Amino acid sequence: MTRPIVTLTTDFGTSDYFVAAMKGVILSINPEVNIVDITHGVMPHDILDGALTIGQAYKYFPSRTVHVVVVDPGVGTERRPILVASDTHYFVAPDNGVLSSVYDQTEALYVWNIISEHYFRQPVSKTFHGRDIFAPVAAWLTKSWQTASFGEPITDFVRFGIPKPKANGNAIKGIVLRVDQFGNLITNFKPEDVPALLNGGKVTIRAGNATINQVVPTFGSAPAGQPVGIIGSSGYLELAVNKANASRTLGIARGAEVTVELG
Amino acid sequence: MTRPIVTLTTDFGTSDYFVAAMKGVILSINPEVNIVDITHGVMPHDILDGALTIGQAYKYFPSRTVHVVVVDPGVGTERRPILVASDTHYFVAPDNGVLSSVYDQTEALYVWNIISEHYFRQPVSKTFHGRDIFAPVAAWLTKSWQTASFGEPITDFVRFGIPKPKANGNAIKGIVLRVDQFGNLITNFKPEDVPALLNGGKVTIRAGNATINQVVPTFGSAPAGQPVGIIGSSGYLELAVNKANASRTLGIARGAEVTVELG
């Protein structure tokens, strides 16, 4: 029997006791769990950023992995804790839309409002449900795999749309979704939005102070210092500068507008 | 048989080889150990910050967890390495007070000066006892659980008081102990210091540029942009701003004075 895997995705950072408390709670319930950090560097309170992160990461894990996602500015208020099962993975999170990108990638979807308080750590704090609700529910789930025992099925869970590019005449307007560790600007353009990006057609990309005409296959094939487009590892158009920081070079960050013009 | 757990709490950061060296040493002695990072983000050389961190985190872990705590500005000098057993947990650390908060929360307490050098990694460096003393002692402990074999019992271990608020007429003066990832200001006020904080009595909190009259139960119930008090997840009064960074909004950081006035 393989050890169950529980992943953690939060905006807690790694300098406080928050993440450790969640790990301790999980291991106290099921010491066999293999806990894997996805990241604790989600931007504070930023549900979209959390949604993008878990949406990119979860699919690389084995079936039956339990993903705990805590980006939870409404902790302690009326927002519900939920347990989600797809065909292959489980998710435990607040019902605030942080699983929206997961929903977009999942066919069969079962969602429960978590109400079985005997699985909670008592007393339940009003400010740290990661420790008192989400972590213990994930740990208990790895012992029983009985999703239905945690609450009631619901269908009105919160779901928002990941921003998509919009056509405007000959131009398509999108945005920078994230800036990665290297300063690459991850846009919300997918090749299906602009097929010319993949088939070598002519495009002009405008972003910040740059006008980009080149879409290259690898970072290393870009001329030094010159901004280029590249279809990145998660399938989005990225703006990059070979061995340099595109966010700094172009003078833009998350949320900035990106325009792709055809021809 | 469950795998033994060893946690690590240090001020080493995660960019150098320090933490990895400790993990490698532990796994070389006992490959079955489940190593869990509490944090490596303790403020450099800051024994109080380390004491607060391990004091908040250790209790969530299962019995028999071994906690290695290395905030050790005196490494290589006369300060002793110690092994501590409470009813339920073990600690390996320099004897510089970094376990003071643990001591405060523990009834039965057994402390040994670690002197059995055959458990050390040789040669012992004068600048990295985390790797050469604390990590190997923790790993060997998980094999034998024979605390007495590591050294001599002592009772004169170093212990300092976590700063407590002081009454001054109608006002009580405290400080900011930590700033968390969200910018919340963790003060050293506990509800027992100011019962009015919990029972809805009238209080006025002064800190930085703010005068705060509201103590709310959840972050989300605070009006946007307005500083509030809240009893946080670790039992201290925190000063927070809903979805914003209180440290920046109030213009204060760790060590800043906080005054609570009654009535």
Add this chain to the structure above:
Amino acid sequence: MTRPIVTLTTDFGTSDYFVAAMKGVILSINPEVNIVDITHGVMPHDILDGALTIGQAYKYFPSRTVHVVVVDPGVGTERRPILVASDTHYFVAPDNGVLSSVYDQTEALYVWNIISEHYFRQPVSKTFHGRDIFAPVAAWLTKSWQTASFGEPITDFVRFGIPKPKANGNAIKGIVLRVDQFGNLITNFKPEDVPALLNGGKVTIRAGNATINQVVPTFGSAPAGQPVGIIGSSGYLELAVNKANASRTLGIARGAEVTVELG
């Protein structure tokens, strides 16, 4: 049977999905692997920094550990992926010199160009071989330990020299290789370069705005605020200031010149 260990050393940071994707891929192939982060804080695109990091860290791990090292500015270009076996450890990395320090510390050395594409994750992205080549190869290696099945032996792998100090009359010129978490300046001087550093002989060290005459055995034995030399835990001369940040005090960082004068 002990669980196999795979370590990860990258410049990916910990805020993106990159590291999690690698972990998910590894656990999907071999769920028994114990994954240990060495660091993801290698300076972006900096092969020398990566080489120094893995060169310092790998030796503390048990025999048969597989070390995955991904600092890979040339990802997707002609540079080869390689598998390296020393007497005791395995390494999976791009062939760009990032294992140079490992080579320097290893007698028996076997290197394969990884060409067996059936071990890769398909389709192989042009920008994320960490996920699609290095992680899966490491995971499959822990199942078979058949190094030869991954590719062809090569001897023309890329190897560069770690910069060494140069004598110049009575002075020896070196550089700062790294700045650690505490601000200590790790130079490229080893005691064998300047035996006087160890035997108490007279030396004058010049770096940034400081002239240093003292080489001390422990950080704590340095007078407060005064820069000193110290032979650090990895065997290099370090410049340090007791309980302060030498990089800030001396006004210098990585790459800065350091001169040691005898007498």
